Amino acid sequence: MLYVVMIFLWTAILLYLLLGGADFGAGIIELFTSDPNKSKIRKTMYRAIGPVWEANHMWLIITIVILFVGFPSIYTTMSVYIHIPLVLMLLGIIARGTAFTFRHYDAVKDEMQQVYNKIFVYSSFITPFFLGIIAGSTVARRIDTEATNFLDAYIFSWFHWFSIAVGLFTVAICGFLAAVFIIGQIEDRQERERFVRKAKTFNIAAVFCGGLVFMASLYEKIPLLDWVFGNPVGITTFGLATISVIFLWRLWDTDKTNLMRLLAGFQITMILLITTWKHYPNIILLKNGNSLSLLEEQGNAKTIDALGWALLLGSLFILPALICLIYSFQKPKEKVKRQFEN
């Protein structure tokens, strides 16, 4: 059952990165769009993410629950030593979720909309940025459980070039995912081209930020190059991801939007696979050379069993409903209605 729980943990992180990421990306795209096009883009994106956004963020809750129920010492180590970026990410989540809802549900559309928009776009940037910082700091070997002063224990555990680069990389990935996801939602030719351009830009930005991550890892003496290129699995996944990028770039002008999404999702899956494979089963690498491993830090065998069953049972309900939700809102209103009535 431990392995079932671990698979769920990995999948929840992946789905949060893909679905939550696309969701954050919608705000990031808005942030980097020039004023005249903003309102149009906003409308398109609202149609795309409105019905699904809250469900997308549930993956974070699933992740955190798996951690604190199944692997409490991993959860508490993160909570203590990367407290500050976690708090900043949470503030981002609060600001973003509420601003998104407020701007849509405010009964009067007036200058308050500008306030909601501003909060929404900036928090859409900040939240994944700190998520990236958190992810980066778990593997950077800077978390020092023996630190005796505030800076070493609570600041330098996460504040270094590597995690910042990972933060930027995460932001770029989110923008990329959102653009690719939304392309498939658009019927209008001109509007579509705009999003294709955005997808290209964010893809280039992601590659660039990926380069930054490598540079930062060299500077911070983190053996990232070895993790990626030092083993056959790393090389293969990296190769597959590269091929899928090339493939994707040949598709931009076609109508194969689902294939585009699939390829984008595949790339992100590969990236997550590379970065987690080499450390498996370790999930947090500490400064003193020790690591917190999923296999060793499991809280309690009986709890893991129960958690595994709860997750399996839960996914029986969640997955069909979620797929149905995403699928239903893919199509224009009339089509779906007809289908349901037949």
Added chain:
Amino acid sequence: MNDFIAARSQMALSLGFHIIFSCIGMVMPFFMAVSHYLYLKTNDVSYKNITKAWSKGVAIFFAVGAVSGTVLSFELGLLWPKFMEHAGPIFGMPFSLEGTAFFIEAIALGFFLYGWDRFNKWFHWFTGVVVGVSGLLSGILVVAANAWMNTPAGFDYVDGKYINIDPIAAMFNDAWFSQALHMSIAAFAATGFAVAGVHAFMILRKQNISFHTRSFKIAAIFGTIAAVLQPLSGDISAKFVGKSQPAKLAAMEAHFHTEKSASLIIGGIPDVKNQKVDYAIKIPGALSFMAKGDFNAEVTGLDQIPKENQPPIAITHYSFQIMVALGIIMMGIAFSYFIALIKKKSWLQKKWLLKLFVFATPLGFIAVEAGWIVTEVGRQPWIINGIMRTKDAVTPMPGIQYSFYLFSAVYISLSIIVIFMLYRQIKMVSQLYDNPENS
């Protein structure tokens, strides 16, 4: 402000904030389901408009409840890492099930809010019901986790170690039923009264009277039935607390001395130093009856509890008094409403009845907050009752007060924005939902 007090304040603030939004988010879908049903059955567009108007409110409350709940799932570790390290695997079961229930709720809400004219109308109605049921279920599960902190179960505590962990037994701990029942009914009463109060106010202002009258009736019926049931569940809770957490009951009642035929103390100012309560009304034997069902039974007083294990007495006592007093007022209003519905239809047109509801708008939520203070402060100094002290669970990170200030600023601004938005929703009813030209 020291870190321990800051951490407790931040936790109290976050829970106190979240509880309002989660109550509304889990109860209002039931109101909507009723009005939606009435619309589908009668084809009366005004019920559709009520459903839509309410659903806007639910979307707002749900979003704020969801994000503040996400924050809480992190804050447990950010503020109380030592607690979570040991408690996580024991009381985590309800949380993992709650994850599912909450997920379903979010999915169903997506269907419901965006599904108008998109799906079969009964399927659409059903998704609204799912929102309510799964929301209620998440509430019950979270309360089960809290109940575990009051009556820890599902493990053996030997030499500072937590062994023989049984997460299922932990979930069905002794307190879960009475707490879940009391909290669920409280959510219905508080939300029902709050919503009814707002609509009553609009009726008194003579705006969109038919719209608000219909809305008022649905909310008032839910709220008043819950308000009448609540004292019964309160009685179950009190008897249970008397048995399982004598220190909490003693603090609730500011009951200093163990005695037979103990008096129920109403109001008053507890004088902890001299171990007495000034200016209180005392009903002899009533506390024994309330706690044990027997006027002569002995009730443990604070004198039996070592000083270092006593909860803060004044706060617990005042909060309990406030909760009970408000509960009784709401029950009184509920009875007058029943009389109006069944016997004296003329009362329904009377201003005083509506004014009573307007007056009662915030009472349910004040009672909910007071009740949470009773259960949380009344458990102190323990975070796991009798096992782990709250001060031993707090994070080693210094400077928590800044985090507390930050979250206070965020939650205060959010509250202001939400109130502002509700005000605008209500103001726009005449244009959006009750406009003869639209329908």
